[in-house]
Amino acid sequence: MNSLDRRTILTTGALALAGAAASVPAAAQAGPKSMFPVPATTIPIVGETDVFQVRRIYCIGRNYAAHAREMGSDPTREPPFFFQKPTDAIQNVAVGSVADHPYPSLTKNYHYEVELVAALKSGGTNIPAEKALDHVYGYALGLDMTRRDLQRALGDEKKPWEIGKSFDRSAVLGPIHPAAKTGHFTKGAISLALNGAVKQNSNLQNMIWSVAEQIAKLSDAFELKAGDIIYSGTPENVGPVVKGDVLLCKLEGLPDMSIKIV
Ligand code: MN
Numbered sequence: 001m002n003s004l005d006r007r008t009i010l011t012t013g014a015l016a017l018a019g020a021a022a023s024v025p026a027a028a029q030a031g032p033k034s035m036f037p038v039p040a041t042t043i044p045i046v047g048e049t050d051v052f053q054v055r056r057i058y059c060i061g062r063n064y065a066a067h068a069r070e071m072g073s074d075p076t077r078e079p080p081f082f083f084q085k086p087t088d089a090i091q092n093v094a095v096g097s098v099a100d101h102p103y104p105s106l107t108k109n110y111h112y113e114v115e116l117v118a119a120l121k122s123g124g125t126n127i128p129a130e131k132a133l134d135h136v137y138g139y140a141l142g143l144d145m146t147r148r149d150l151q152r153a154l155g156d157e158k159k160p161w162e163i164g165k166s167f168d169r170s171a172v173l174g175p176i177h178p179a180a181k182t183g184h185f186t187k188g189a190i191s192l193a194l195n196g197a198v199k200q201n202s203n204l205q206n207m208i209w210s211v212a213e214q215i216a217k218l219s220d221a222f223e224l225k226a227g228d229i230i231y232s233g234t235p236e237n238v239g240p241v242v243k244g245d246v247l248l249c250k251l252e253g254l255p256d257m258s259i260k261i262v
Contacts, residue, residue, distance in 0.1 A: 041087045043119070043140065043229075044094075044175040052119055052137070052176050055227030057085040059115075059144055059165070060214050063233025064206050070236050080209045080217050083161070085144075085231075089171040093257050101259040103243050104167055107147035110241055110261075113234035114192035114200050114249045116185055117142040118211045119176045123224030132215035133184050135224065141249050141257045142173035144231045148240070171231070174249075174257035186210060188252035190235060195246055202235030204251075209233075 042051035061081050062068035068075035093099040103110060121137035144165075151164025185204055192200040209217065211232050218224060241247065241261045249257045 041090050043090065043092060043173065045138065046095075046175045046177050047181070048178070053227050054087050054090060054229060055225055056222075057087060057089060057171050057229055057231070058218055058222075059083050059085060059231040060209065060233045063208050063214075064202060064235045065208060066202075066206070066236035067234055067238065068208070070238070075208055078208075080214060082218060082221070083165055085166045085171045089166065089168060091169040091172045091259075093172060093174050093259060095174060095255045095257075098246060098258045098260050099172075100262045101145070101169060101172060103241075103261050104145075104147060104169070106163065107149055109147070109149040111146045111148040111238050112192055112194070112200075112241060112247055113144040113146060113238050114190060114251075115142050115144050115234050116140075116190060116204060116211070116232045116251060117173050118185075118215070118230045118232060120215075120224060120228045120230070121226050123219065123226060123228060125219050125223045127216050127219040127224070129210075129212045129216040132212040132219075133179075135215060136179050136184065136211070137226075138176040138178040138180075139182060139185050139254070140173045140176045140229075141251045141254050142171065142231055143247065143249060143257075143259070144234060145170045145172060146238075148238075172257075172259060173229075174255065177254055182253055184211070185251070185253065189250070190252070191250045193248045193250075194239070194241065196248075199239055200235050200237045206235065207233060 041054040045052055062071055065075035117140040119137050120135050122135045147164045151161045154161045187205040189203055243261050245261045247259050
């Protein structure tokens with residue numbers, strides 16, 4: 001084949017491709033269509049019609065000294081550690097409602113953990129703690145629900161504690177409040193009441209690793225992106241629920257969040 005022939009073929013091919021592209025509907029040009037719809041997981045934003053689409057759910061473990069001690073570890077020597085929940089583990093709870101939360105399968109020791117949740121609007125890697133809060137879009141009040149018996153048993157066996165932490169509806173939270181309106185949450189009372197009796201009662205200042213430090217540490221391990229949310233750890237006095245129990249979570253500066261175990 002001489003060079004002229006080759007050029008002719010290439011040109012013809014390019015024209016054929018261009019012609020094909022022009023005749024295909026615009027929507028199909030984005031790529032193959034999914035076989036079935038997978039709904040996006042979203043969280044309502046207070047005061048906005050837009051919603052917050054969740055990309056990943058990160059959680060920090062043992063981030064209050066007194067809770068670290070009750071879980072059997074030494075808070076003075078432990079670097080932060082993280083785990084994830086699946087994106088669709090989210091259960092949204094509307095302000096002013098008491099959302100039904102089904103008692104999950106497999107566990108006989110189902111625990112509450114009230115936590116501040118930070119929602120990111122941007123991300124990156126190796127983010128310095130001093131710049132970390134620039135990536136926070138807003139905050140929510142959340143519950144990191146836990147099958148404690150399975151978490152402990154799997155941990156004791158040095159197996160992943162996945163089914164103890166990362167199951168359906170295990171990431172409960174209220175709507176996101178933009179930090180532009182609330183400011184950043186570096187201090188403030190956080191509490192949880194079970195059937196009207198206060199069980200967890202602490203202050204965000206008691207976190208071992210601040211939200212900014214958590215973002216910095218996480219970004220050393222993962223590229224953080226818009227849509228990531230971070231459960232920032234629970235204070236001491238976690239405990240069990242049974243069907244019929246009502247949990248009321250409070251964080252200074254945000255509306256209450258409440259669920260009923262059904
Ligand atoms: Mn937790």
